[in-house]
Amino acid sequence: MQCAIGANVCFCMSLLVQIVVAFVVLGYVQVGASESEVPVEGTDIDVVVLDATNFTSFIEENPFVLVEFYAPWCGHCKRLAPEYAKAATELKSHEPKVILAKLDADEEENKALASLYGVQGFPTLKIFREGGENVMFYNGPRDADGIVSSLKQMVAPPSKLLSSLEQANSIVRENPLTVVAVFKDPESKEYKEFLNVADELRSEYNFTHTFDSSYVPDTGVDLSAPAVRLYKNFDEGFSDATDLSPEGLKIFLEEKSVPIVLELNKDPSNHAYLVKIFNGVGPKVFLFLDLKGADADEYRTAYSDLAKASQPKGIKFLIGDAAENENALKHFGIKEDKVPAIVVEGTGTSRQSIGLDIKASELAHWLQDYLDGKLKPYVKSEEIPETNDEPVKVVVRNTLNDMVLESGKNVLLEIYAPWCGHCKRLAPTLEEVAIEFKDDDDVVIAKLDGSTNDIPNEIFEVKGFPTLYLHTAAGENIQYEGDRSKADLIEFVNKNRSNPPKTGAVKDEL
Ligand SMILES: *[C@@H]1O[C@H](CO)[C@@H](O)[C@H](O)[C@H]1NC(C)=O
Ligand SMILES: *[C@@H]1O[C@H](CO)[C@@H](O)[C@H](O)[C@H]1NC(C)=O
Numbered sequence: 001m002q003c004a005i006g007a008n009v010c011f012c013m014s015l016l017v018q019i020v021v022a023f024v025v026l027g028y029v030q031v032g033a034s035e036s037e038v039p040v041e042g043t044d045i046d047v048v049v050l051d052a053t054n055f056t057s058f059i060e061e062n063p064f065v066l067v068e069f070y071a072p073w074c075g076h077c078k079r080l081a082p083e084y085a086k087a088a089t090e091l092k093s094h095e096p097k098v099i100l101a102k103l104d105a106d107e108e109e110n111k112a113l114a115s116l117y118g119v120q121g122f123p124t125l126k127i128f129r130e131g132g133e134n135v136m137f138y139n140g141p142r143d144a145d146g147i148v149s150s151l152k153q154m155v156a157p158p159s160k161l162l163s164s165l166e167q168a169n170s171i172v173r174e175n176p177l178t179v180v181a182v183f184k185d186p187e188s189k190e191y192k193e194f195l196n197v198a199d200e201l202r203s204e205y206n207f208t209h210t211f212d213s214s215y216v217p218d219t220g221v222d223l224s225a226p227a228v229r230l231y232k233n234f235d236e237g238f239s240d241a242t243d244l245s246p247e248g249l250k251i252f253l254e255e256k257s258v259p260i261v262l263e264l265n266k267d268p269s270n271h272a273y274l275v276k277i278f279n280g281v282g283p284k285v286f287l288f289l290d291l292k293g294a295d296a297d298e299y300r301t302a303y304s305d306l307a308k309a310s311q312p313k314g315i316k317f318l319i320g321d322a323a324e325n326e327n328a329l330k331h332f333g334i335k336e337d338k339v340p341a342i343v344v345e346g347t348g349t350s351r352q353s354i355g356l357d358i359k360a361s362e363l364a365h366w367l368q369d370y371l372d373g374k375l376k377p378y379v380k381s382e383e384i385p386e387t388n389d390e391p392v393k394v395v396v397r398n399t400l401n402d403m404v405l406e407s408g409k410n411v412l413l414e415i416y417a418p419w420c421g422h423c424k425r426l427a428p429t430l431e432e433v434a435i436e437f438k439d440d441d442d443v444v445i446a447k448l449d450g451s452t453n454d455i456p457n458e459i460f461e462v463k464g465f466p467t468l469y470l471h472t473a474a475g476e477n478i479q480y481e482g483d484r485s486k487a488d489l490i491e492f493v494n495k496n497r498s499n500p501p502k503t504g505a506v507k508d509e510l
């Protein structure tokens with residue numbers, strides 16, 4: 001968790017973020033030591049203090065430094081401090097050397113450094129290795145024990161040298177994903193490249209290697225050096241890499257390390273796979289249906305066949321029970337009586353399509369149509385409200401053209417989300433503004449729920465909620481970024497509105 005810098009908007013959440021947030025909220029993912037005491041001054045003697053004058057030289061001289069960019073006023077930083085201090089003390093005499101440092105990023109002279117390293121909130125933790133040649137975010141646990149064990153793992157050799165077949169078998173048994181690589185000799189190019197990849201991806205997989213192919217756990221399929229095999233506790237149980245180049249290995253691991261069809265549920269062991277899928281670049285396909293229904297097996301089989309056939313295209317497949325995934329359905333604007341429903345999200349929101357009431361036998365055809373660009377992009381809209389007589393008018397995606405874009409009026413439009421606190425605080429003010437303009441035929445005050453309606457982002461740039469725009473009668477869009485007070489909003493509308501003469505009126509004057 002971070003303290004955001006200067007936010008008076010609630011940030012839009014993509015489905016990915018919502019799912020990740022949901023897991024955090026449900027306690028599946030540890031994001032920090034929550035109940036720690038605020039530290040007593042002077043207990044962090046083993047945390048190295050850095051500032052702009054000595055940061056660079058210190059990083060250059062030390063092979064592994066974790067730096068906390070903090071601000072003195074930030075609550076999350078205060079909670080982290082005692083855990084961080086404890087971890088620093090515990091790691092003080094570790095071999096190889098691990099150093100915990102901190103830098104006050106709120107201090108004027110240090111701000112340039114913080115922005116150079118992409119610090120956007122506090123605390124931000126970054127690892128500087130090899131004299132600063134290799135810099136990455138630390139996203140691991142935030143309690144002392146968690147920090148110590150993650151850092152120890154990070155400085156350990158990236159791949160474990162296997163010493164027996166029994167040892168290899170037990171590592172494969174205990175971990176959902178294990179890489180076992182076999183090489184002819186430690187001088188080979190493949191081995192060195194493998195170590196680089198292992199170093200980069202060490203937090204995601206257990207990497208092991210051997211120079212003795214009899215240590216490779218048996219699968220019934222022979223492996224001859226050089227080779228890399230990924231063991232997994234799902235689907236076919238193992239996959240062999242065909243391309244041992246660093247790029248090839250990374251693609252292989254990314255593709256083969258998630259289930260061919262991932263079930264979208266609250267099982268914590270699914271979390272790592274979900275994150276991987278949502279961080280990946282390819283299109284994502286979701287199938288929602290009643291997984292307890294009589295025809296569920298038929299759908300599962302058809303979907304899984306489709307997923308297998310689509311693997312080389314890098315498409316990821318998820319399946320979810322409609323009742324259990326109520327929020328996801330809401331996010332996509334799918335009514336429960338419209339399932340089985342298939343959704344595909346391409347890269348960029350415009351490439352989303354939805355197939356409602358779909359038959360198992362139609363799934364493959366539907367996806368092919370999507371890939372061929374034959375499906376219309378899906379536009380999400382709430383239903384048009386039956387009554388709309390409150391001072392602040394309700395706009396939905398399907399009335400956006402009539403009520404705003406082509407209305408010929410000056411419309412102050414608030415794009416909001418129901419869960420957003422800043423929006424709730426703005427609501428009574430906006431109502432007062434609307435009452436102020438109620439007798440002015442040329443001005444409309446309106447709101448649009450940005451969480452249940454698609455926003456055409458080429459027209460309104462929405463980075464957070466609430467976003468306020470004045471769409472003028474002349475067709476201009478002016479974003480409001482001022483103070484959210486009644487007087488300022490009214491002044492903004494009055495100063496920026498346009499009232500082009502009506503065609504009829506112009507003729508009369510001529
Ligand atoms: C860096 O400079 C600050 C302020 O001069 C000092 O407090 C700190 O101990 C220095 N750190 C190192 C590692 O030299
Ligand atoms: C495998 O990796 C996990 C975390 O990445 C670690 O906790 C575990 O100890 C590793 N297991 C082995 C056998 O190395």
Ligand SMILES: *[C@@H]1O[C@H](CO)[C@@H](O)[C@H](O)[C@H]1NC(C)=O
Nearest residue numbers: 482488491492493494495496
């Ligand atoms: C729009 O309104 C603001 C006050 O909210 C004002 O400062 C600005 O000049 C106006 N823009 C135009 C084009 O009149």
